[in-house]
Amino acid sequence: xxxxxxxxxxxxxxxxxxxxxxxxxxxxxxxxxxxxxxxxxxxxxxxxxxxxxxxxxxxxxxxxxxxxxxxxxxxxxxxxxxxxxxxxxxxxxxxxxxxxxxxxxxxxxxxxxxxxxxxxxxxxxxxxxxxxxx
Ligand code: FES
Numbered sequence: 001x002x003x004x005x006x007x008x009x010x011x012x013x014x015x016x017x018x019x020x021x022x023x024x025x026x027x028x029x030x031x032x033x034x035x036x037x038x039x040x041x042x043x044x045x046x047x048x049x050x051x052x053x054x055x056x057x058x059x060x061x062x063x064x065x066x067x068x069x070x071x072x073x074x075x076x077x078x079x080x081x082x083x084x085x086x087x088x089x090x091x092x093x094x095x096x097x098x099x100x101x102x103x104x105x106x107x108x109x110x111x112x113x114x115x116x117x118x119x120x121x122x123x124x125x126x127x128x129x130x131x132x133x134x
Contacts, residue, residue, distance in 0.1 A: 034080045034087070035061040037122065042130040043067075049074065049131070054090050054106065059133075064088065065122055066095060067131060068106070074131050076124045077108045082117035095119070 037043065037059045044057045049069040056066050056079050064079025064087040079088045079095075086099035094111070095104040102113030109118045123134035 034063045034085055035059075036078075037061065037063050037065060037133045039133050041133045043124070043133060044131040046072070046074065046126050046129050046131060056088065056090055056095075058087075065124075066090070066108075066119065067124070072126060074124055074126055076122040076131075077119040078122050079119070081115055082110070082119060083113070083115035088119070 038061070041059055041061070043059050043065055044055070044067055046069070049055050049067055051069055051071060054066065054068055056064055058064055066077040066079045066088065068075045068077075080086075081088055081097035081099065081102055083097065083100055083102050086097050088095040088097045088102075088104060090096075091103075095106070095108075096102070097104075097113065097115065100114050102110055102115035104110050104115070104119055107118070108121070110116060124131050125134045126132070
């Protein structure tokens with residue numbers, strides 16, 4: 001993991017300020033078959049991400065991705081819960097998997113619930129205003 005993929009303290013504070021309304025509610029799936037995002041997939045427009053905030057988006061293939069924007073820089077974590085594969089959502093001060101209530105901090109580290117493995121980082125870049133899987 002490089003430092004470019006790590007959410008910063010600013011991400012945590014901004015997510016808290018945004019609240020749950022700042023991120024879409026995602027349906028949990030629970031079958032563990034979320035397809036991995038593919039390189040080159042455009043998953044969001046930079047302008048649609050709150051600067052200094054957190055937003056969970058879905059790829060066209062149906063995989064959740066947690067995006068953190070800091071100006072023109074975007075970092076990402078997989079939004080697929082490491083317990084049994086449901087989609088996580090932003091819950092003000094942390095990420096929540098609604099299937100069995102695992103909670104993750106904005107570094108992706110689980111701190112409550114049955115998940116024990118962190119959410120893996122995902123390489124993304126901004127190209128022409130699109131956030132693209134690297
Ligand atoms: S699938 Fe996320 S807590 Fe079980």
